[in-house]
Amino acid sequence: MFNKRGWIRLPRNVVVGHGVLSQTAAAVEELHLAGTPLVVTSPTPRKLAAESVAEQFGGCSMVTVEEASFAEVQRVIEEAENCEAGFLVGVGGGKVIDIAKMASDELGIGFVSVPTAASHDGIVSGRGSVPEGNNRHSVAAEPPLVVVADTGIIADAPWRLTTAGCADIISNYTAVKDWELAHRLKNVEYSEYASALSRMTAEMLVDNADSIRPGLEESAWLVVKALVSSGVAMSIAGSSRPASGAEHLISHQLDRIAPGTALHGHQVGVASIVTEYLHSGSMGRWENVQEALGALGAPTTAEELGHSPEDFVEAMTTAHEIRDRYTILGDGVSEDAAIEAATVTGVI
Numbered sequence: 001m002f003n004k005r006g007w008i009r010l011p012r013n014v015v016v017g018h019g020v021l022s023q024t025a026a027a028v029e030e031l032h033l034a035g036t037p038l039v040v041t042s043p044t045p046r047k048l049a050a051e052s053v054a055e056q057f058g059g060c061s062m063v064t065v066e067e068a069s070f071a072e073v074q075r076v077i078e079e080a081e082n083c084e085a086g087f088l089v090g091v092g093g094g095k096v097i098d099i100a101k102m103a104s105d106e107l108g109i110g111f112v113s114v115p116t117a118a119s120h121d122g123i124v125s126g127r128g129s130v131p132e133g134n135n136r137h138s139v140a141a142e143p144p145l146v147v148v149a150d151t152g153i154i155a156d157a158p159w160r161l162t163t164a165g166c167a168d169i170i171s172n173y174t175a176v177k178d179w180e181l182a183h184r185l186k187n188v189e190y191s192e193y194a195s196a197l198s199r200m201t202a203e204m205l206v207d208n209a210d211s212i213r214p215g216l217e218e219s220a221w222l223v224v225k226a227l228v229s230s231g232v233a234m235s236i237a238g239s240s241r242p243a244s245g246a247e248h249l250i251s252h253q254l255d256r257i258a259p260g261t262a263l264h265g266h267q268v269g270v271a272s273i274v275t276e277y278l279h280s281g282s283m284g285r286w287e288n289v290q291e292a293l294g295a296l297g298a299p300t301t302a303e304e305l306g307h308s309p310e311d312f313v314e315a316m317t318t319a320h321e322i323r324d325r326y327t328i329l330g331d332g333v334s335e336d337a338a339i340e341a342a343t344v345t346g347v348i
C-alpha cells in the first residue's frame with residue numbers, strides 16, 4: 001500500500017554490530033512509532049533473540065510462525081489486530097521477515113527487521129516473497145523502518161545460511177547484466193546508480209572472500225553490509241532488477257519443481273554460473289563466478305544443491321515463462337543449449 005512509483009523508500013535506522021539486539025527498542029524509539037509492537041518469530045529465533053526483544057518492549061505480544069504461507073501472513077494480521085499492535089517486529093530468518101513485512105504492508109503499519117541469519121537480501125529490502133499458487137518471486141512490500149542485525153547472533157547461525165547470503169550477492173553480477181540487456185533490447189527502465197551499487201556490492205564481497213569464514217564476526221559484518229547495500233540498490237531501482245535476473249528465474253523454477261531442496265541463495269549462485277556462461281561464453285567469466293562461490297564454500301553444482309540434472313535443465317528451459325522479466329534466457333533456451341551450458345560449466 002505504500003509503494004509509490006518514483007519514491008525511494010529506505011530503512012531509517014540500520015544498526016549492525018555485536019550485541020546490538022539489546023538496542024532494538026532504542027533504535028525504534030527514535031522513530032516515535034505509536035503503540036506497542038507484535039513480535040513475529042519462528043521456533044529457533046524465538047529462543048535466540050525474540051524473547052529478549054519482546055522484553056525490551058515491556059513483554060509485548062509475540063506470535064510464532066512455522067512456514068512461509070499466506071495462511072501464516074493472515075494469522076499474523078489477525079494477531080496484530082487482536083492486540084492492536086502499533087507496528088510489527090520480525091525476528092528470524094527470511095521466512096519470518098517476509099511474513100512480518102507482508103503483514104505490516106497489509107495492515108498499513110510500520111515494520112522492523114531483526115534478522116538472525118544473513119541468508120539473502122530480502123532481510124533488508126522492500127520486497128516480500130511468500131509462495132502463492134505458481135508464484136515464487138518477490139513482490140513489492142513494506143520495507144523495514146529499522147534493521148537491527150546482531151553480528152554475534154548471525155555469526156553463530158549455521159554457516160550454510162551465511163554462504164547462501166554471499167551467493168545471493170554474487171548473483172548480482174549476472175542480474176545487472178540481464179538488466180542492461182533488457183534495457184538495450186526492450187527499453188526496460190534502468191538505473192545507472194542502482195546497477196553500479198549492486199555490481200560494486202558484489203565486487204566488494206568477492207574481494208573480501210578470503211576473510212569470510214565460519215564463526216568470524218567480521219564475516220557476518222561484511223555479509224550484512226553487502227545485503228543492506230543490495231537492498232538499497234533495489235529500493236533505488238524500485239524493483240528487484242539490480243539483484244534478480246535469469247539466475248533468480250531459474251531458482252524460482254527449481255523451487256516449483258523440487259520445493260525445499262536447497263536455499264534460495266545457493267540456487268541463484270549455481271544458476272548464475274550458467275547464466276554468466278550464456279552472457280559471455282568461453283571468455284572465462286563464468287569461472288570467476290564459480291571460483292568466488294567455491295572459495296566461500298557455497299555449492300557450485302546441481303548435485304551439491306541436491307537437484308537432479310534433469311530438474312536443473314527443466315528449470316533452465318522453462319524459467320523465461322514465469323515472469324515478465326526479459327533476461328539472457330530470451331524467449332526460452334532450447335534443451336540442447338541448456339544441457340550444453342550446464343555441462344561446459346560443470347553444473348551438471
Ligand SMILES: NC(=O)C1=CN([C@@H]2O[C@H](COP(=O)(O)OP(=O)(O)OC[C@H]3O[C@@H](n4cnc5c(N)ncnc54)[C@H](OP(=O)(O)O)[C@@H]3O)[C@@H](O)[C@H]2O)C=CC1
Pocket residue numbers: 042043044045048068092093094095096098116117119120121122123125127128129130131138153154156157158161263264
Ligand atoms: N523477500 C525477498 O526478496 C526474498 C525472500 N525469500 C524467502 O525467504 C525465505 C527463506 O529464507 P531463509 O532465511 O533461507 O530461511 P528460513 O527463514 O526458513 O530460515 C532457515 C532456517 O534457519 C533457522 N534459523 C534462523 N536463524 C537462525 C539462527 N540464528 N541460528 C540457527 N538457526 C536459525 C530457521 O529456524 P526456524 O525453522 O525456527 O524458522 C530455519 O530453520 C523463503 O520463504 C523465501 O521465499 C527468498 C529470497 C528473497
Ligand SMILES: O=C(CO)COP(=O)(O)O
Pocket residue numbers: 120121122127129136137138139168240243244248249
Ligand atoms: O531474491 C531477490 C533478490 O536477491 C528478489 O528477487 P525476486 O524478485 O526474483 O524474488
Ligand SMILES: [Zn+2]
Pocket residue numbers: 120121168243244248264265268
Ligand atoms: Zn535473491
